[in-house]
Amino acid sequence: MKRVINALFALLFGAFISPLVGFVFPKGSRHFTPLVTFVSFAIVLSYFNSPGLITNVLWKAPPIGIFIEVDGFNYLMLLLATGLGFLTALFASEYMRESPRLTHYNTLYLLMLTGIVGVIITGDLFNLYVFFEIASISSYALVAYHASKGALRATTRYLIVGSLGTTLVFLGIILVYSVTGSLNMADIAIKMSSIDSPLLYVALAFFFIGFGIKADLVPFHAWKPGALSLAPSPAASLFAGGSVVMSLYAIFRIFFTIFLYRPFYFTYIFQFFAVFTMLVGAFLAFRQDDMKKLIAFSGISQVGYVFLAVSFSTPAGLFAGLFQMVNLVVSEVLLFLCAGLVARHVGSKKMDSMSGLFTTLPLASVGILVGAGNIIGIPPFSGFASKILLYQAGFDSGFLVVTLISLVVSAMTLGYFLKPIFSLSGERRQYEAVDERKPQIFIPLASLVVLCLLLGFFPQLIYPLLNRASLALMDPTAYLGVLR
Amino acid sequence: MIEYSFSAALMVVGAYALLFKENFIKKVIGLSVMTNGAHLLLISLGYRGPFGVPPVLNANLFYNFRYFLVNSVDPLTQALVLTSIVINVSITAFALVLAIHTYRKFDSLDCRLLGEESD
Numbered sequence: 001m002k003r004v005i006n007a008l009f010a011l012l013f014g015a016f017i018s019p020l021v022g023f024v025f026p027k028g029s030r031h032f033t034p035l036v037t038f039v040s041f042a043i044v045l046s047y048f049n050s051p052g053l054i055t056n057v058l059w060k061a062p063p064i065g066i067f068i069e070v071d072g073f074n075y076l077m078l079l080l081a082t083g084l085g086f087l088t089a090l091f092a093s094e095y096m097r098e099s100p101r102l103t104h105y106n107t108l109y110l111l112m113l114t115g116i117v118g119v120i121i122t123g124d125l126f127n128l129y130v131f132f133e134i135a136s137i138s139s140y141a142l143v144a145y146h147a148s149k150g151a152l153r154a155t156t157r158y159l160i161v162g163s164l165g166t167t168l169v170f171l172g173i174i175l176v177y178s179v180t181g182s183l184n185m186a187d188i189a190i191k192m193s194s195i196d197s198p199l200l201y202v203a204l205a206f207f208f209i210g211f212g213i214k215a216d217l218v219p220f221h222a223w224k225p226g227a228l229s230l231a232p233s234p235a236a237s238l239f240a241g242g243s244v245v246m247s248l249y250a251i252f253r254i255f256f257t258i259f260l261y262r263p264f265y266f267t268y269i270f271q272f273f274a275v276f277t278m279l280v281g282a283f284l285a286f287r288q289d290d291m292k293k294l295i296a297f298s299g300i301s302q303v304g305y306v307f308l309a310v311s312f313s314t315p316a317g318l319f320a321g322l323f324q325m326v327n328l329v330v331s332e333v334l335l336f337l338c339a340g341l342v343a344r345h346v347g348s349k350k351m352d353s354m355s356g357l358f359t360t361l362p363l364a365s366v367g368i369l370v371g372a373g374n375i376i377g378i379p380p381f382s383g384f385a386s387k388i389l390l391y392q393a394g395f396d397s398g399f400l401v402v403t404l405i406s407l408v409v410s411a412m413t414l415g416y417f418l419k420p421i422f423s424l425s426g427e428r429r430q431y432e433a434v435d436e437r438k439p440q441i442f443i444p445l446a447s448l449v450v451l452c453l454l455l456g457f458f459p460q461l462i463y464p465l466l467n468r469a470s471l472a473l474m475d476p477t478a479y480l481g482v483l484r
Numbered sequence: 485m486i487e488y489s490f491s492a493a494l495m496v497v498g499a500y501a502l503l504f505k506e507n508f509i510k511k512v513i514g515l516s517v518m519t520n521g522a523h524l525l526l527i528s529l530g531y532r533g534p535f536g537v538p539p540v541l542n543a544n545l546f547y548n549f550r551y552f553l554v555n556s557v558d559p560l561t562q563a564l565v566l567t568s569i570v571i572n573v574s575i576t577a578f579a580l581v582l583a584i585h586t587y588r589k590f591d592s593l594d595c596r597l598l599g600e601e602s603d
Contacts, residue, residue, distance in 0.1 A: 126564055133571045140578055144585070152586050156595065159582065160502060163515055163575055167522060170568060171495075174526045177561075 005056045005068045007043040007082060008117050010036055015110035022103030030093045033106045034440075037086040037113065044082045047075065053478050055123075062123070062482050063187045069123030071479050072468030077120045077249045079465075080326065084241040084333050085113045087444040091337050092234035094440035095344075099232075105145060109235065111138040116242040120249050123482075125173050125183045125258075128250065132169060135246060136162050136214075142235040143227045154226035161223045165213035172206035175199045176258075186480045189258045200259070207254050208269075215247035216300045217307070218277040225288075225296040229349065233340020236292065240299050240332035248306060248325060257476040270311030271402050277304030278405065282412040290349045291342065291420055295335045298375055298416070301409060302328040308406055309390045312397045318470040320389035326462065327383045327455075331374035334448040338367035341441070345434045351419055356428035363436045365424045367445050372417040374452045377410055382455030382462075487528035494521030508583045508593040512576060519572045523565045530558030 014036030022029040047054055047070075054075070056068035070078065089109065096102055115135025122128050140162065144155040177183060179199050180191040192200065213220040228236040255266065281301030288294040306328065309321030341364040342357060343349045358365045370381060377387035387410060394403030436442060455462055472479065494517055501514025532555050537545065539559040545552040583593060590597050 126567075130567060130571065133575075137571075137574055137578060140582075144582060147585055147589075149589050152582065152589055155582060156508070156586065159575075159579055160511060163579075164499065164502060164518075167495075167515075167519055170519075171522050171525075174522065174529070177526075177564075178529050183560075 002046070003056045003068075004043065004047060004054050004070055004121065005058070007040040007078070008114065008121060010040045010043065011110055011114040011117060014039075015107055015114055018107045018110055019103055022106065029106070030097060030102060033109060034086065034090040034093050036110060037082065037089040040113075040117065041082040041086040044075075044078050048079075053482065055482055063182060063184050066127065067123040067184060067482075068121050069186070069479065069482065070121055071476075072465075072472035073253070073470075074120055074249070074472075076322065076326075076465055076469040077245050078117065080329055081113070081116050081120060081242045081245050084245075084329060085116070085238065087447065088234045088237045088241065088333060088337070090440050091237075091444040092232075094438050095234060095340060096232060101145075105142075105232065105235075108138045108142050108145075109238065111135075112142060112235075112238060113242060116238075116246045119246045123185050125176065125185055125188065128185075129166075129169055129173055132214075132246075132250070133166055135243065136166055139235075139239065139243065142238075143231045145232055145235065146230065148230070150226070151230040154223070154230045158223040158227045161213055161220065165210040165220070167210075168206040169210035172203040172210065175203035175206070179203075184483075185253070185258055186483050189260055189476065189480055190483060192258070193260060204254070204259055208251065211247045211250045211254075212273070215244055215251065215303055216277075217273050217303065218280045218300070219273075221277070221281070221300050224300060225284075225293040228296040228336070229290055229292040233292075233336055233343070236296075236340070237333045237336040240296070240336055241329045244299070244303065244332070245325070245329055248303070252310060252473060256473050257479055260476065267311045267313060270307050271399070274304045274307035274311060275402055275405055277301065277307065278409040279304075282409050282416065285416040286412075288416075289351055291339050291351050291354075291423075292336065292349055294351075294416065294420060295332065295339055298335075298413065299328065299332045301413065302332075302375060304409075305387075305390060305406060308402060309393060312393050312399060314393060314397050315470055315474050316389070316393040317397060318473055319466055320386060320393045322466050322469050322473075323382075323386035323459075323462070324390060326466075327374055327386050327452075330448060330451060331371040331383065334367050334445070334452070335371035335375075337445060337448075338364040338371065341434055341436070342368070345431050347432055351423045354423035355426035357424045359428050360431060361434065361436065363442065363445055367449055368420060368424065370449045370452050372421055374456075376414045376417055378414075380456050381452050382459055383452075384456065385459040487525065487531075491521040491525035491528070494518070494524065497521075506595050508579075508586060508595055511595065512579045512583065515579065516572070516576055519568070523568060526561050526568075527565050530561035532557050 021032045054070040058066040096105055112135050115131045118131030119128050140155055140159050143158055144151055179195060179197045180188050182188050182191060216224040228239055278301050281297050285294050285297035306321050306325045309317050309324055345361050346354050374381040374383040377383035391403055498514045498518025498521060502511050502518060505511055535555050536557045537555050539556040587593055
C-alpha cells in the first residue's frame with residue numbers, strides 16, 4: 001500500500017532494528033542507515049508529481065483520529081529533511097567507520113530523523129509535540145556522543161535550554177486545547193476563527209519561544225555553536241539541516257495555518273527577532289577561531305534572513321524566505337560535512353592551523369568555497385538568487401530599514417567567511433591523509449556542490465516547488481478543507 | 485482558578501531551579517517539578533465539577549446517556565498526560581546519566597564548572 005507515512009515507518013522501524021543489525025552483522029551494519037534513509041527519501045520522492053494535498057488516515061476520520069496531512073509546504077520540508085538526511089547518513093557510513101559505538105550512533109541518528117519527519121508530516125498538534133521530543137532527546141544524546149569534557153558541557157547547556165523549550169511547547173498545546181477543545185491542526189484553525197481569547201496569544205508566544213530555541217533565534221541561541229562544534233560532524237549536519245527545517249516548519253505552520261487571524265504586530269515581532277538574529281550571529285561569527293563554530297554562527301545569522309523574508313507576509317516574501325531556507329540548509333549541511341573532513345585531515349578545528357588545503361583536500365575545499373559562496377550570496381551560486389528576491393520583496397513591501405540592515409549583514413557574511421576561505425590556500429603542510437574518493441564521501445559532497453551550482457545557474461528549476469509551498473502557506477484553504 | 489495558579493507556581497519554581505540552581509541534581513529536580521506543573525494544569529482541564537463520573541460507560545449510566553456525556557471526565561487529557569509523563573521520564577533518565585558522566589569527568593556536580601568554555 002502506497003502511503004506517505006511509510007517514509008516515517010521506514011525510519012522508525014530502521015531505528016528499532018538498527019541495534020539488532022549491529023549485533024548480528026558488526027561489519028556490514030554501517031550500510032544499514034543509508035539504506036533505510038534512502039528508502040524513506042524514495043517514498044517521499046515518489047509523490048513529486050502529485051500536487052495538492054496528500055492525506056493518510058491511520059485511525060478514525062480527521063477531527064478525532066491520527067492524521068497525516070502533507071500539502072505543498074510540508075512537501076518541500078519533507079523533501080529537504082529526508083534528502084539531506086540520506087546524504088548525511090551516506091557520508092557518516094564512511095566517516096564514522098572507525099567509531100567504537102557506531103550502532104549507538106546509527107540508532108540515535110535514525111531516531112532523530114524519525115522525529116524530524118514526524119513533526120513535518122503530522123496533522124495533529126500533540127503528535128507534533130511527541131515527535132518534537134523524540135527528535136530532541138536523541139539530539140541531546142548525539143551531542144554527548146564523544147563524552148569528552150567539552151561535549152558534556154555542551155550537552156548540559158543544550159539539555160537545560162532544550163527541555164525548557166519543549167515544556168513551553170507542551171504548555172502552548174495545553175492552552176490551545178483548553179480554548180478550542182481540539183488537537184487536530186486544521187480543526188483548531190477553523191475553530192479559532194470564532195474564538196478570541198488572550199490565552200491563545202500566550203500560547204502563540206510559548207510556541208514561538210519553544211520552537212525558536214531549536215531554530216536558534218538569537219536570545220535562545222547560546223546552546224547551538226558549542227553543541228554543533230562538539231557533536232560528530234554528520235550529526236552536526238543533521239542539526240543544521242533537518243532540525244532547523246523542523247523548527248522553521250513548526251513555527252510557520254503555527255503562525256500561518258493554525259493562527260489564521262494572527263495579531264497584526266506579528267510582522268514586527270518577526271522582524272525584531274530577525275534583525276537581532278542576523279546581526280548577533282554575524283558579529284559573533286567574526287571572533288571565532290573554531291571552523292565549526294563559525295559555520296554554526298553563520299547558520300544562526302542566516303535563519304534571521306528566513307524570518308525577515310517571511311515577516312513581509314507577501315507572496316513574494318514567503319517565496320524568497322523559503323528559497324533562502326533551502327539555500328541555508330543545503331549549504332550548512334555541505335559546510336559541516338566538509339568541516340568534518342577538514343578537522344579529521346588537519347587534526348584540529350582551529351583555522352589557524354589550516355593551510356594549503358586546496359592541494360591536499362580538493363573536494364572538501366571546493367565544498368567549503370561553494371557553501372560559503374552560497375551563504376554569502378555571490379552570483380554563480382543559488383544564494384544570490386534568493387537574496388535578490390528577498391531584497392526585492394523587502395523594498396516592494398516598504399520595509400526599507402530592515403532590508404538595508406540585511407544588506408549590511410550580507411557584507412559582514414563575506415567578511416567572516418574570508419577566514420576559512422584563506423585557510424584553504426597558502427603553503428602545503430603535512431597532514432593526516434583522508435581519502436575523498438570513497439563513493440560514500442564523494443557522492444554526498446559532489447551532489448550538494450552540484451545542487452548549489454545548478455540552482456545558481458537555473459534557479460527556475462526549483463520555482464514550481466517553491467511556488468507550491470508559498471501558495472500553500474499563504475492560503476491554507478486546501479489544508480483546512482479536509483474537514484469539510 | 486486555583487488549579488491555574490497552583491500549576492503556574494509549580495512551573496515558576498521548577499523553571500527557577502532549572503535555570504539558577506548550581507547543583508546538577510537540583511536542576512533535574514527542577515525540570516521534573518516544572519513538567520509536573522504542566523501535567524497538573526492539563527489534568528485539571530479534564531475535571532468536570534463535583535458531579536463528574538469516570539469516562540467508563542456502564543449499564544447504569546447507559547440509560548442516563550446525556551448525563552454521562554455532560555459529566556464524564558475528559559479522557560483525552562489523561563491520555564496526553566500519560567504520554568507526557570513517559571517522555572519526561574526519559575528526559576530525566578537521560579539527564580541523570582549525563583550527571584553521572586559529568587561527575588566522573590569533573591569530580592563535581594557544580595554547573596558553574598560547566599560554564600567555562602576553554603578546555
